[in-house]
Amino acid sequence: MDGLIRDDDLFATPSKRPPGVYLFVITTAEYDQMPQRDGLETAKYEGSRVERSNREAEALANREYKHGWTSDIESETIPKGLNEDIIRLISEKKGEPAWMLEWRLKAYQRFLTMPGEPTWAKVRYESPDLQDISYYSAPKKKAKLKSMDEVDPDLVATFEKLGINIEEQKRLANVAVDAVFDSVSVATTHKDILAKRGIIFCSFSEALREHPELVRKYIGSVVPQGDNYYAALNSAVFSDGSFVYIPKGVKCPMDLSTYFRINAADTGQFERTLIVADEGAEVSYLEGCTAPMRDENQLHAAVVEIVAHKNATVRYSTVQNWYAGDKDGKGGIYNFVTKRGKCQGDHSRISWTQVETGSAITWKYPSCILQGDYSVGEFYSVALTNNLQQADTGTKMLHLGRNTSSTVISKTISAGRSDSSYRGLIRVNPKAENSRSYTQCDSLLIGSECGAHTFPYIDVRNSSSSVEHEASTSKISEDQLFYCQSRGIGQEDAISMVVNGFCKEVFDHLPMEFAVEATKLLSLSLEGSVG
Amino acid sequence: MLEIRNLKASVDGNPILQGIDLSVQAGEVHAIMGPNGSGKSTLAQVLAGHQAYEVDGASRVSFLGDDLLELPAEERARAGLFLAFQYPVEIAGITNASFLQAALNETRKSRGLEELDSFDFREVLEEKMKLVEMKADFADRFVNYGFSGGEKKRNEILQLAVLEPRLAILDETDSGLDIDALRIVANGVNKLRSPNRSFIVVTHYQRLLDYIVPDYVHILYKGRIVKSGTKDLALELEEKGYDWIREETAAAL
Numbered sequence: 055m056d057g058l059i060r061d062d063d064l065f066a067t068p069s070k071r072p073p074g075v076y077l078f079v080i081t082t083a084e085y086d087q088m089p090q091r092d093g094l095e096t097a098k099y100e101g102s103r104v105e106r107s108n109r110e111a112e113a114l115a116n117r118e119y120k121h122g123w124t125s126d127i128e129s130e131t132i133p134k135g136l137n138e139d140i141i142r143l144i145s146e147k148k149g150e151p152a153w154m155l156e157w158r159l160k161a162y163q164r165f166l167t168m169p170g171e172p173t174w175a176k177v178r179y180e181s182p183d184l185q186d187i188s189y190y191s192a193p194k195k196k197a198k199l200k201s202m203d204e205v206d207p208d209l210v211a212t213f214e215k216l217g218i219n220i221e222e223q224k225r226l227a228n229v230a231v232d233a234v235f236d237s238v239s240v241a242t243t244h245k246d247i248l249a250k251r252g253i254i255f256c257s258f259s260e261a262l263r264e265h266p267e268l269v270r271k272y273i274g275s276v277v278p279q280g281d282n283y284y285a286a287l288n289s290a291v292f293s294d295g296s297f298v299y300i301p302k303g304v305k306c307p308m309d310l311s312t313y314f315r316i317n318a319a320d321t322g323q324f325e326r327t328l329i330v331a332d333e334g335a336e337v338s339y340l341e342g343c344t345a346p347m348r349d350e351n352q353l354h355a356a357v358v359e360i361v362a363h364k365n366a367t368v369r370y371s372t373v374q375n376w377y378a379g380d381k382d383g384k385g386g387i388y389n390f391v392t393k394r395g396k397c398q399g400d401h402s403r404i405s406w407t408q409v410e411t412g413s414a415i416t417w418k419y420p421s422c423i424l425q426g427d428y429s430v431g432e433f434y435s436v437a438l439t440n441n442l443q444q445a446d447t448g449t450k451m452l453h454l455g456r457n458t459s460s461t462v463i464s465k466t467i468s469a470g471r472s473d474s475s476y477r478g479l480i481r482v483n484p485k486a487e488n489s490r491s492y493t494q495c496d497s498l499l500i501g502s503e504c505g506a507h508t509f510p511y512i513d514v515r516n517s518s519s520s521v522e523h524e525a526s527t528s529k530i531s532e533d534q535l536f537y538c539q540s541r542g543i544g545q546e547d548a549i550s551m552v553v554n555g556f557c558k559e560v561f562d563h564l565p566m567e568f569a570v571e572a573t574k575l576l577s578l579s580l581e582g583s584v585g
Numbered sequence: 586m587l588e589i590r591n592l593k594a595s596v597d598g599n600p601i602l603q604g605i606d607l608s609v610q611a612g613e614v615h616a617i618m619g620p621n622g623s624g625k626s627t628l629a630q631v632l633a634g635h636q637a638y639e640v641d642g643a644s645r646v647s648f649l650g651d652d653l654l655e656l657p658a659e660e661r662a663r664a665g666l667f668l669a670f671q672y673p674v675e676i677a678g679i680t681n682a683s684f685l686q687a688a689l690n691e692t693r694k695s696r697g698l699e700e701l702d703s704f705d706f707r708e709v710l711e712e713k714m715k716l717v718e719m720k721a722d723f724a725d726r727f728v729n730y731g732f733s734g735g736e737k738k739r740n741e742i743l744q745l746a747v748l749e750p751r752l753a754i755l756d757e758t759d760s761g762l763d764i765d766a767l768r769i770v771a772n773g774v775n776k777l778r779s780p781n782r783s784f785i786v787v788t789h790y791q792r793l794l795d796y797i798v799p800d801y802v803h804i805l806y807k808g809r810i811v812k813s814g815t816k817d818l819a820l821e822l823e824e825k826g827y828d829w830i831r832e833e834t835a836a837a838l
Binding site: 531532536539540541542543544552554555557558559 | 633634635636637657658659661662663667668670673674676677678679684685687688689691692695727744748
């Protein structure tokens with residue numbers, strides 16, 4: 055291996071590719087313990103009377119995957135394989151303190167005792183060979199970058215292709231971006247502005263160097279090392295990610311944003327993100343993800359932890375567009391991600407918003423532990439699957455404190471031969487008196503070969519709380535399409551419009567620029583055109 | 586403007602239209618009347634391009650010189666054909682304003698005109714909304730979502746006003762309307778009549794034709810136009826009922 059990534063000749067792929075957001079969120083131990091049952095409400099549209107639906111699905115399927123390029127950036131990749139020596143090597147390369155290595159090794163020991171991947175999700179795939187993955191890949195010219203001028207021009211070009219344009223963003227000063235490219239965080243903009251307010255926003259590696267006490271205090275406090283199979287793996291081999299700390303009483307003046315991209319072949323991406331909002335702090339964090347088109351599956355197993363202290367608010371938005379595989383299901387990212395937030399203090403609030411359009415397999419359950427009294431958890435999700443994509447995604451809201459409340463709005467769109475499931479747990483503990491929870495899951499089916507399923511788990515252990523769950527399944531009707539067409543709107547735009555309308559409640563929760571991106575991602579041409 | 590020759594259409598193998606001939610010149614208003622199941626709505630939907638119907642290969646429909654049957658529904662609309670639906674469809678999450686802006690801009694694009702931005706469009710929309718006496722909040726409600734029957738029908742006329750088609754087909758626009766709503770809808774239509782714009786008004790009752798006075802009335806029965814005349818024919822029909830047509834047709838066969 056000469057360290058150069060030259061995948062274009064390896065993957066001389068046709069230009070027509072489906073879109074994809076690839077997310078793998080790992081699930082937690084509680085899910086493993088959940089009773090296995092077929093969905094209480096399982097909807098599968100099997101009729102085939104709408105002849106056009108095939109063409110619709112085709113139209114969606116044939117949209118180009120716009121992020122399917124690779125970059126010729128020199129990178130350093132360690133040998134494939136998973137063992138203690140590899141973990142030591144990763145830790146050494148990153149110059150980590152000894153306690154971090156110990157923590158990794160402890161996680162690895164836990165990992166070794168685990169029986170294997172969780173099997174309860176409604177997804178089928180071939181298990182990735184963990185020994186056939188390289189756990190570390192870093193652009194070579196990474197040394198300390200003080201300004202954008204020092205960044206590898208190829209990398210900057212890469213970001214421009216991603217639509218990030220760091221330089222532009224640096225000037226416009228709206229979004230501070232931390233870009234994680236394969237395993238190493240490359241550049242963080244706006245650090246100075248943030249530093250004046252005491253806000254820390256940097257790569258995880260840098261946080262380990264500059265703020266080890268904060269990392270040590272919070273890492274694993276929301277997602278323990280042994281939480282689940284992939285979280286344990288991540289804890290052992292995580293390479294980089296973002297770290298955010300908002301001090302007491304500070305409202306972050308701009309959205310913080312991280313873009314993740316898997317570039318090198320045969321590497322997994324195991325990023326780890328930790329966000330801490332101290333008392334009364336507020337922050338909105340955005341995450342975007344892309345990957346090149348490859349014929350083999352790549353593993354992405356991330357962990358995100360959020361801690362919200364008293365009166366703090368954290369909003370976490372994701373637009374994920376990992377490569378989904380081609381229309382025959384070849385290639386694509388396996389996305390197993392564990393995302394969890396802890397509303398530790400009273401009156402704290404954590405809000406997850408996600409738009410999932412990619413990944414061959416998605417397992418992802420951004421969750422909230424509502425520990426503080428009057429704390430609030432929210433989950434707004436759009437998940438679109440197409441071709442042979444499979445998604446099993448949802449949330450868990452664990453009500454521990456009194457007067458806690460949670461809101462779950464999930465919109466699932468299935469097209470092609472894809473299969474999409476919503477899986478959600480609402481648990482209200484005995485002490486969580488007067489708590490409230492509202493769940494709404496809607497599924498939209500495009501075509502006649504896809505499936506949508508809802509698996510709600512509701513567990514209420516006191517009598518003063520209320521939990522509501524609503525679910526609906528619909529399909530884009532011929533009438534809706536004809537109505538749009540009879541007004542001059544073409545079929546593909548009509549589908550976009552109906553889908554866009556379907557997702558509106560969720561898009562309304564995204565920051566403006568993300569909403570626009572999400573809208574584009576779903577090839578929707580209308581919403582967001584105002585202004 | 587519109588020439589229909591021997592139009593035959595069926596759905597799931599059941600013939601519904603069995604040879605329709607009709608000519609509509611610019612500026613004319615034609616009423617199509619007939620008993621339930623005679624094929625009135627099918628005629629409207631076939632002209633607008635609904636794909637559920639199989640149209641016989643020998644059928645010919647020309648619209649402003651185009652072979653209408655060759656065009657998909659959206660191109661018929663862009664060419665200036667408009668169908669006001671009997672049962673307008675709800676689209677949740679999309680506002681009336683953004684829906685209509687998209688529709689208008691598609692038509693403008695196809696004619697080589699510049700697209701209107703949201704601000705310019707708003708001005709057009711507000712002016713047209715007065716025509717059908719709509720409150721301002723209609724623009725920002727979702728398309729037909731949670732609308733009353735009367736509101737939906739008025740919304741159809743609003744779309745007609747914004748899109749300014751050359752030929753508008755009103756499919757039982759009067760059904761389900763109370764007398765006040767009927768008056769508002771009819772006033773809207775009358776204001777939109779012009780020497781360049783034609784209407785085909787499909788209705789079951791003569792009542793609507795008191796408000797929208799047609800130039801010609803055609804009676805559709807069992808998929809054929811069995812009688813044509815002036816507005817007096819509608820009055821005659823009102824008086825005698827459809828049995829008269831049934832008997833006459835039976836006698837003719």
